[in-house]
Amino acid sequence: xxxxxxxxxxxxxxxxxxxxxxxxxxxxxxxxxxxxxxxxxxxxxxxxxxxxxxxxxxxxxxxxxxxxxxxxxxxxxxxxxxxxxxxxxxxxxxxxxxxxxxxxxxxxxxxxxxxxxxxxxxxxxxxxxxxxxxxxxxxxxxxxxxxxxxxxxxxxxxxxxxxxxxxxxxxxxxxxxxxxxxxxxxxxxxxxxxxxxxxxxxxxxxxxxxxxxxxxxxxxxxxxxxxxxxxxxxxxx
Numbered sequence: 001x002x003x004x005x006x007x008x009x010x011x012x013x014x015x016x017x018x019x020x021x022x023x024x025x026x027x028x029x030x031x032x033x034x035x036x037x038x039x040x041x042x043x044x045x046x047x048x049x050x051x052x053x054x055x056x057x058x059x060x061x062x063x064x065x066x067x068x069x070x071x072x073x074x075x076x077x078x079x080x081x082x083x084x085x086x087x088x089x090x091x092x093x094x095x096x097x098x099x100x101x102x103x104x105x106x107x108x109x110x111x112x113x114x115x116x117x118x119x120x121x122x123x124x125x126x127x128x129x130x131x132x133x134x135x136x137x138x139x140x141x142x143x144x145x146x147x148x149x150x151x152x153x154x155x156x157x158x159x160x161x162x163x164x165x166x167x168x169x170x171x172x173x174x175x176x177x178x179x180x181x182x183x184x185x186x187x188x189x190x191x192x193x194x195x196x197x198x199x200x201x202x203x204x205x206x207x208x209x210x211x212x213x214x215x216x217x218x219x220x221x222x223x224x225x226x227x228x229x230x231x232x233x234x235x236x237x
Contacts, residue, residue: 003027003028003029004028004029004030005029005030005049005050005051005119006029006030006032006047006049006050007024007029007030007031007032007049007050007051007052007053007115008031008032008033008034008040008043008044008049008051008052008053009021009024009031009032009033009034009053010034010036010037010039010040010052010053010054010055010058010063010066011033011034011035011053011054011055011081012035012036012055012057012058012059013055014035016055017033017035018033019108020033020053020081020108020111021033023108023109023111023112024112024115027112027116029115032049035059036058036059036060036061037058037060037061037063037065037066038060038061040052040054040066041066041069044070044074048074048075048076049076050076050077050119051076051077051078051079051115051118051119052066052070052076052077052078052079053079053081053111053115054066054067054070054078054079054080054081055080055081055082056080056082056083056084056089056093057082057083057084063080063082064092064093064096067080067093067096067097067098068096068097070097071096071097071098071162072097077099077115077118077119077122077163078097078098078099079098079099079100079101079102079111079114079115079118080093080098080100080101080102081102081104081106081111082101082102082103082104083103083104084103085103085104090103091199094196094199094200095199095202095203097162097203099118099162099163099164100114100117100118102114118163118164121163121164121167122163124167135234135235135236135237136234136235136237137170137173137232137233137234137235138232138233138234138235139173139176139217139228139230139231139232139233140217140230141153141154141155142154142208142217143235144166144169144170144173145237146166146170147237148160149161149162149163149165149166151169151207151208159207159208161204161207162200162203164200165200165203165204165207168185168197168200168201168204169204171184171185172185172218172226172227172228173228173232175228176228176230176231176232177227177228177229177231178227178228179221179224179225179226179227180225180226180227181224181225182197182225184225185197185225185226201218201226204218205217205218216229217229217230
């Protein structure tokens, strides 16, 4: 179930706050509105929501700073809601770790649908079992535990993936040394434009590749998709 989740709406326009919160609550969620980044930061120290919907044009800070804080320090979903519609802003928001980007003007029902889509993906990852339950994947110099969304290097370094990043990585791990198209890797729409898969794959490479600009572990097969070049073994946790 995706209903009954706590969702923060960080938006300085009161009418939009009322509209979004009302639509979220109509679908069974618990919504709280904040008009400034400072108000949201204070609330985040008290209780973490399941998802934060963030406008980039906040009166007291750049919304991207709040997005960066959430993706680096908190385990919560982030959906950007913004009037900045350029591809550059969208790519930057996703590279900072946002799970989706919705442009204004927007349909509140679509925003709720995207919120629920993220919640379903995260729930799928939290309950996901590999072909044998309670296993982690060993590949190259890394191990990946789907239960915690954590990749551990043999040196001891750990990297935490977002739910969307983990879903992409798991797709590659389940089909090693096979070329997977973007369509095969995308079980649901992961974002609002075509480069979503590429942006998230770039984030995975920054975490796992020794040289993200010359990836050896996750290779791009131009015109076809992506391929995990390592063998994969599944080991009980």
